[in-house]
Amino acid sequence: MSIIEVTNLTKYYGKARGIVDVSFTVEEGEIFGFIGPNGAGKSTTIRLLLSLIYPTSGSAKVFGQDVVTHGPEIRRDIGYLPSEVYYYEGMKVIDLLKYSASFYDRDCTQRLHELSELMELEMNRRISDLSYGNKKKVGIVQGLLHSPKLLFLDEPTAGLDPLMQRKFFNLIREENKRGVTVFFSSHILGEVQRLCTRVGIIREGRIVEISNIRTLQQNNYKKVRVTADGLTPAAFDLPGVTNLQMDNSTVHFFFKGDINAVLQRMHGFQVTDVTIEEPTLEEIFMHYYE
Amino acid sequence: MNANIFRHEFRIRLRSVLIWSGAIAFLVVFYFAMFPVFADQAALMNQMMARFPQAMREAFGLGRVDLATVLGFYSFIFLFVQLCLAIQAGNYGFGLVSVEESELTADFLLSKPVSRTQVLISKLLAALTGLTITNLVVWVSSFVAVSLFREQRQYEPRPLLLLLLSIVIFQLFFLSVGLVVSLLVKRVRSVTPYSLGLGFGSYVLSAFSGLLGDVKLEYITPFKHLDPAYVVQHGAYDTPLVLLNVAITLVSLVVSYWLYIRRDIPAVS
Numbered sequence: 330m331s332i333i334e335v336t337n338l339t340k341y342y343g344k345a346r347g348i349v350d351v352s353f354t355v356e357e358g359e360i361f362g363f364i365g366p367n368g369a370g371k372s373t374t375i376r377l378l379l380s381l382i383y384p385t386s387g388s389a390k391v392f393g394q395d396v397v398t399h400g401p402e403i404r405r406d407i408g409y410l411p412s413e414v415y416y417y418e419g420m421k422v423i424d425l426l427k428y429s430a431s432f433y434d435r436d437c438t439q440r441l442h443e444l445s446e447l448m449e450l451e452m453n454r455r456i457s458d459l460s461y462g463n464k465k466k467v468g469i470v471q472g473l474l475h476s477p478k479l480l481f482l483d484e485p486t487a488g489l490d491p492l493m494q495r496k497f498f499n500l501i502r503e504e505n506k507r508g509v510t511v512f513f514s515s516h517i518l519g520e521v522q523r524l525c526t527r528v529g530i531i532r533e534g535r536i537v538e539i540s541n542i543r544t545l546q547q548n549n550y551k552k553v554r555v556t557a558d559g560l561t562p563a564a565f566d567l568p569g570v571t572n573l574q575m576d577n578s579t580v581h582f583f584f585k586g587d588i589n590a591v592l593q594r595m596h597g598f599q600v601t602d603v604t605i606e607e608p609t610l611e612e613i614f615m616h617y618y619e
Numbered sequence: 620m621n622a623n624i625f626r627h628e629f630r631i632r633l634r635s636v637l638i639w640s641g642a643i644a645f646l647v648v649f650y651f652a653m654f655p656v657f658a659d660q661a662a663l664m665n666q667m668m669a670r671f672p673q674a675m676r677e678a679f680g681l682g683r684v685d686l687a688t689v690l691g692f693y694s695f696i697f698l699f700v701q702l703c704l705a706i707q708a709g710n711y712g713f714g715l716v717s718v719e720e721s722e723l724t725a726d727f728l729l730s731k732p733v734s735r736t737q738v739l740i741s742k743l744l745a746a747l748t749g750l751t752i753t754n755l756v757v758w759v760s761s762f763v764a765v766s767l768f769r770e771q772r773q774y775e776p777r778p779l780l781l782l783l784l785s786i787v788i789f790q791l792f793f794l795s796v797g798l799v800v801s802l803l804v805k806r807v808r809s810v811t812p813y814s815l816g817l818g819f820g821s822y823v824l825s826a827f828s829g830l831l832g833d834v835k836l837e838y839i840t841p842f843k844h845l846d847p848a849y850v851v852q853h854g855a856y857d858t859p860l861v862l863l864n865v866a867i868t869l870v871s872l873v874v875s876y877w878l879y880i881r882r883d884i885p886a887v888s
Contacts, residue, residue, distance in 0.1 A: 342883070372886060379730050382883040405732040415723035417631070431623040432731040471727075 330393060332357050332479055332510045333378065337387035340373055347373040348534045350387070355512060360505055362525030362542070363514040370534040371514040372412060375481050378512075379409060391479065405433065408477035412484040414468035418457040422450055422467055426474060433475040444470040447496065462488045469497060473504070480504065480511045486520060498524060552608045553591060554581040557598035564594055583608065620744060621737045624728070628745035632711065636749040639707045643700055643753065644760035650696045651764035654689070658772060661687030674827075683848045689765060689774035694847035697782055700757060701789060701842060702822055707753065708790040709814030711746040712797020716879060717807035725884045735880040743794075750790045758783050778851045785845045785856070792841045792864055793817065795871035802878040806885060838863060
């Protein structure tokens with residue numbers, strides 16, 4: 330069963346575009362990366378799935394139930410970490426976490442303490458006295474303390490120092506091993522690459538690509554760099570070559586297609602150096618944005 | 620209803636409730652302590668009052684009541700009590716859901732497994748509980764003040780009870796109108812200007828409605844619907860106006876519910 334099933338989901342804020350005709354599914358137990366620049370519609374999609382906002386058209390199901398009609402039931406098993414965390418300023422950390430736990434019909438006390446120890450939370454401080462990074466840590470504990478089956482992480486690492494980020498990623502991996510499905514939205518590709526199994530790329534409110542990280546890297550493009558004497562860009566004037574750049578005697582470009590075609594073109598030159606590698610997600614990503 | 624939300628909301632508002640209740644109790648007792656002086660010098664007072672312009676006496680509801688009587692004097696004070704109650708209830712109404720949105724905690728609350736209906740009902744009941752505490756404090760302080768300072772002067776209990784019973788209707792009006800306005804405007808940045816505007820605005824409409832001739836503005840302000848001078852004079856409510864008041868409250872609540880369960884919670888930025 331698909332954990333998330335989004336069908337032609339569209340959201341307009343008045344006339345302003347939120348997302349248009351978005352469809353995808355997320356399967357049980359996977360970590361799904363959702364990538365796009367700011368304003369592409371990542372948060373809109375998550376907020377629709379949590380029914381904080383309602384769709385203009387289309388539909389979405391979580392755990393097989395419609396998000397508009399079954400919101401409260403669905404949210405029993407959802408953990409949500411928003412991109413910007415805001416909590417009741419006057420409350421103490423422990424009171425906020427207890428308030429959060431009180432909404433779930435299971436005992437969260439033990440998990441609450443485990444997580445706050447891991448995140449090194451100071452339980453008796455007021456929310457208003459916390460730095461941004463510390464608020465974010467409260468957010469992480471708050472999103473996980475009820476052992477949800479599905480996690481929505483909306484740009485979760487902003488404000489966390491590298492050490493905390495690593496702890497956080499380990500935590501997410503552990504949760505995932507226990508069978509938790511993760512929906513991870515980000516514009517930092519490195520972290521998506523490290524964590525996710527599949528990615529959806531969203532741009533200006535529309536999905537431009539959904540695929541396996543591996544296939545995205547392997548089957549799509551190769552990054553080629555050739556250093557040779559007397560090289561001209563014209564030498565690689567092939568179908569499938571993009572982003573061709575030349576500096577000094579080095580040519581680099583992306584190539585999609587049969588790699589033998591490139592090798593043949595190199596044949597006539599005195600090559601001093603060649604690399605053919607899989608592009609980073611970042612480079613693939615930039616490609617979609619041009 | 621959700622007990623967690625209720626408890627949280629009630630606790631967050633408790634300090635405000637206690638401050639308002641204390642202030643209003645002080646107002647009632649302090650002003651009513653001056654009653655013996657007014658009553659003793661009744662002739663002199665009425666002479667002085669007669670020198671004020673007619674419009675001004677109207678504005679304070681002085682044209683129709685005798686300040687030398689317990690109920691007359693009490694109804695004069697009650698007008699100010701009403702003004703405080705209006706601002707307090709307006710505050711809670713305007714802030715009921717908008718504070719969560721302007722302080723961006725709505726995401727936290729609404730991503731929990733609760734329905735919008737539960738959220739709204741729990742919040743309304745918590746606010747109403749706070750207002751009821753203030754209401755009870757007004758009852759107690761009124762009886763204390765009257766029994767302390769009336770000095771054997773007799774009064775009919777019925778109009779006093781009617782005035783005190785009107786408080787809950789009055790509070791509900793401002794709570795629900797505040798709520799519906801906060802849901803109709805795009806975003807409430809600060810609650811106080813709205814509630815002061817609504818409270819003073821409807822007071823002024825009532826106070827000066829006489830000056831505006833035939834324009835029937837009094838139909839929309841609860842200060843006219845539940846005019847203390849009228850209640851004391853007639854020993855009864857102006858029933859059609861009270862029904863109108865209740866109708867406005869009910870419509871506001873229904874519209875608020877309709878708007879809230881369909882509302883898109885604004886995101887950060």
